[in-house]
Amino acid sequence: MGHSAKDVGQLTAHDVERAARLLSEVRSATLAGQRAPVPPRPVIEASWERVLRSGVDPEHGVRADVLGRDEIERRRQDSPLRQVLPVLREGLLSVADVARHIMVVADADGRVLWREGCSSVLRRADDLGFEPGADWGEGAVGTNGVGTAVVTRRPVQVFASEHFLRPHASWTCTGAPITDPRDGRLLGVVDISGPLETMHPATLAWVEAVAKLAEARLREAHLASLERLRAVAAPLLARLVGRALAVDTDGWTAAVTGMPYTGRVALPASLTPGSCVLPSLGPCTVEPLPGGWLIRRAEAPTPAGATHIVLDVTHPRRWSVTVSGEMGSWSHELSPRHAELLYLLAVNRSGRTASALAADMFDDPARTVTVRAEMSRIRRYLGAFLEHRPYRFRESAEVELRSPEDPRDLLPHSLAPGVTRARRAPRLTTGPSLALPLVPLVPRGDVPDATESGQDT
Structure with a gap:
C-alpha cells in the first residue's frame, strides 16, 4: 500500500482513495481480532478500544433519541458557545461552501446544537443522522471528530474507516474542544465535516486555531464582566472595615480590601446569602451583588477536626x-x-x-x-x-x-x-477488546493553563 495509518494527516488529495482502502482493511482486521496490515494511530486505537468496551454496534451504533426542538433551544440558550457563534462562523463558514464542508457545534455531552454549511453536504449528513439534537458521543456512534474530541479534550481528525461505524467510512471530520477560560470546563466541540474527498491535512490546524480564537473571545467577555462588577463593588468595599472581597459567580476576584489579593476563591456549587465556610477563607458572610457576591471574612478561627x-x-x-x-x-x-x-x-x-x-x-x-x-x-x-x-x-x-x-x-x-x-494495571476482561496491544501515548508537550510559575510557599 505504501502508507501506514499514521501517514493520514500528511496525505495529499491524490492519496485519499488509497488511504481509505488501507484504513478499511485496518478497521476490519482489528475489529475481527486479527493482525492488521498496519497499526491504527494511537488516538484512534485508544478510541476503538473504549468503544468496543462500551458495546457500540460497529454497523449501526447505539440508538439514542434525537432531542426535541424545545430541549435543543434550551441547551442553545444555556450554552456559552452561543456567545462565540459569530467567531466560529467567520472563521470556518467563510470557505465551507467552496470546500464542501459543514460546521457542527456540539455541547459537552456530544449533542449537536448547531449545524451550518454546504447544502449538499447537509443533506448527506441527514442520511447519517448527523443533525441538530443527535447524540454524537463515542458511546452512541463510536469514534468521530465530535465524540472523540469530547473524551480526549484534544483536537482530532478522523478519516474514512477510522470512524468506528461502517456507514461513516465515506466521511471525514475534524473536531476541536472549546473550554471555558474561567475554570477549564469543557463547553463543547466545534467540528468541520464532509465527504472523503474534502479531506485536507491542514484542516486540523485550521479548526484548532478557530477554537482557540473562540476561547480568547470568551476570555475577553469574562474580563469585561469583572470590570463591571469591580465598578459596582469598589465603593462598597471602600466603606467596609475588615477583610472582604467581591467575586463573580465563579469565584473570580473583582476587588478586595483588608486582605491579600487572590485571583479566585473556590465557591460551593450552590452558594446562598448568609453565613458559610469557604475552603480558602474559613467562616464568612455572603451578600449578593449584581453579577457576583460580596464576601466578608469572619475573624473567628475555623475549628480543627476530622x-x-x-x-x-x-x-x-x-x-x-x-x-x-x-x-x-x-x-x-x-x-x-x-x-x-x-x-x-x-x-x-x-x-x-x-x-x-x-x-x-x-x-x-x-x-x-x-x-x-x-x-x-x-x-x-x-x-x-x-x-x-x-x-x-x-x-x-x-x-x-x-x-x-x-x-x-x-x-x-x-x-x-x-x-x-x-x-495498564492487571484487570479482568469481561467484554470484547482489541487484539492489538495498547500503544502508550506520548505527551506532545504541556500547554500551561496560565503563565503563573509560583514556588512552594
Whole structure:
C-alpha cells in the first residue's frame, strides 16, 4: 500500500482513495481480532478500544433519541458557545461552501446544537443522522471528530474507516474542544465535516486555531464582566472595615480590601446569602451583588477536626473533590490537569516531590516549574489539606479515591505517564477488546493553563 495509518494527516488529495482502502482493511482486521496490515494511530486505537468496551454496534451504533426542538433551544440558550457563534462562523463558514464542508457545534455531552454549511453536504449528513439534537458521543456512534474530541479534550481528525461505524467510512471530520477560560470546563466541540474527498491535512490546524480564537473571545467577555462588577463593588468595599472581597459567580476576584489579593476563591456549587465556610477563607458572610457576591471574612478561627476527602474520577469527563468535616462539606469541580495531579497524590499517600510529579505528568523530572504552578493553584481551594516538600495530603485527612471499575477507563484524556501506567494495571476482561496491544501515548508537550510559575510557599 505504501502508507501506514499514521501517514493520514500528511496525505495529499491524490492519496485519499488509497488511504481509505488501507484504513478499511485496518478497521476490519482489528475489529475481527486479527493482525492488521498496519497499526491504527494511537488516538484512534485508544478510541476503538473504549468503544468496543462500551458495546457500540460497529454497523449501526447505539440508538439514542434525537432531542426535541424545545430541549435543543434550551441547551442553545444555556450554552456559552452561543456567545462565540459569530467567531466560529467567520472563521470556518467563510470557505465551507467552496470546500464542501459543514460546521457542527456540539455541547459537552456530544449533542449537536448547531449545524451550518454546504447544502449538499447537509443533506448527506441527514442520511447519517448527523443533525441538530443527535447524540454524537463515542458511546452512541463510536469514534468521530465530535465524540472523540469530547473524551480526549484534544483536537482530532478522523478519516474514512477510522470512524468506528461502517456507514461513516465515506466521511471525514475534524473536531476541536472549546473550554471555558474561567475554570477549564469543557463547553463543547466545534467540528468541520464532509465527504472523503474534502479531506485536507491542514484542516486540523485550521479548526484548532478557530477554537482557540473562540476561547480568547470568551476570555475577553469574562474580563469585561469583572470590570463591571469591580465598578459596582469598589465603593462598597471602600466603606467596609475588615477583610472582604467581591467575586463573580465563579469565584473570580473583582476587588478586595483588608486582605491579600487572590485571583479566585473556590465557591460551593450552590452558594446562598448568609453565613458559610469557604475552603480558602474559613467562616464568612455572603451578600449578593449584581453579577457576583460580596464576601466578608469572619475573624473567628475555623475549628480543627476530622476531615474526609473524596476524589471522584469515575466519570470520563467530569471530576471533583469533596471535603467533609465539622464545618460542613463542599465540592469543587476539577480541571483535567488538577484531576491528574490529585489522582497521583491520592495513590501516593507518602507524597511526591516536584520532580517526581513532573516525571509522572510529563516524563520529564526537570519540569518542576509547571508542577509548582499547578500545585499553587490547587492549594487555593485545597491548601488546608495539603502538605509540600513533598506534596501530599495531610496525614490527618481520610482520603477516599473513587475510580472506574475498569482501569482502562481512568482519565481517558490524560497522557500523563503516571496515569497511563495505571490504565495498564492487571484487570479482568469481561467484554470484547482489541487484539492489538495498547500503544502508550506520548505527551506532545504541556500547554500551561496560565503563565503563573509560583514556588512552594
